[in-house]
Amino acid sequence: MVLTVRDLAVTRGGLAILEGVSFELNAGEALVLRGPNGVGKTTLLRSIAGLQPPEIGTVTGAEDQIAYAAHSDGLKAMLSVTENLTFWASVFGLSDIEHAIEAFDLADLRNRMAGTLSAGQKRRLGLARLMVTGRPIWVLDEPTVSLDVASVALFADAVRGHLHNGGSALMATHIDLGLAEARVLDLTPFKAAPRTRQMDEAFL
CATH class of the missing domain: 3.40.50.300 (P-loop containing nucleotide triphosphate hydrolases)
Structure with missing residues (x-):
């Protein structure tokens, strides 16, 4: 188990x-x-x-x-999509974020500031964080x-x-x-x- x-x-x-x-x-x-x-x-x-x-x-x-995701997306508004994922990957000692960007269809948003995303886009980015934790x-x-x-x-x-x-x-x-x-x-x-x-x- x-x-x-x-x-x-x-x-x-x-x-x-x-x-x-x-x-x-x-x-x-x-x-x-x-x-x-x-x-x-x-x-x-x-x-x-x-x-x-x-x-x-x-x-x-x-x-x-455990990688935990709740109602808060855990994003830094003044960082881009790429920067947010890179930050979270580094917290867990990892560096690859491309699989997360692809999985949640974030390629066209990768240079957008997280604070400018729609609610749904923020949620996708928040969930993509799970994939860069390695947990x-x-x-x-x-x-x-x-x-x-x-x-x-x-x-x-x-x-x-x-x-x-x-x-x-x-x-x-x-x-x-x-x-x-x-x-x-x-x-x-x-x-x-x-x-x-x-x-x-x-x-x-």
Whole structure:
């Protein structure tokens, strides 16, 4: 297994929202998290990515292996497309960005400042960052927001290529990506039960 989650419970604002979440993610696999808004998909992904501690439970295999992409595209507005990708590649000790530019159809935009791009173009550039990290586990929160149909297809192809090369992907999305090979985990059954505080005996 590349990533193992065992009996994870996560909180938001001090309140438990998910508990008992367990799954395994192998090399070459994609897992899609589903559930209604507010069920805790983002909080779970943040905990798995190490951005906030879980209440209980364990995550193994994530150390220095995860490339995380959330709602922010993580771009520097005053740098060009090429400069943004070069910057992120250098952060991870890499230099090749051409495969990322090709995968997300950014060639005609490569000299444009990121701040001048449309929302969809920024999202494509933000997702292209994943390909220059060299990290095997992609953890993605609603990755196709702002993308048109053609760009969603580009993203799906990039994920397939990543899986084919032995990578894995954990994604929270309501969009059908056309990834028939992806497993689906509905988080609704893991919704934490309401917890009531014991009243002080003085008030009984």
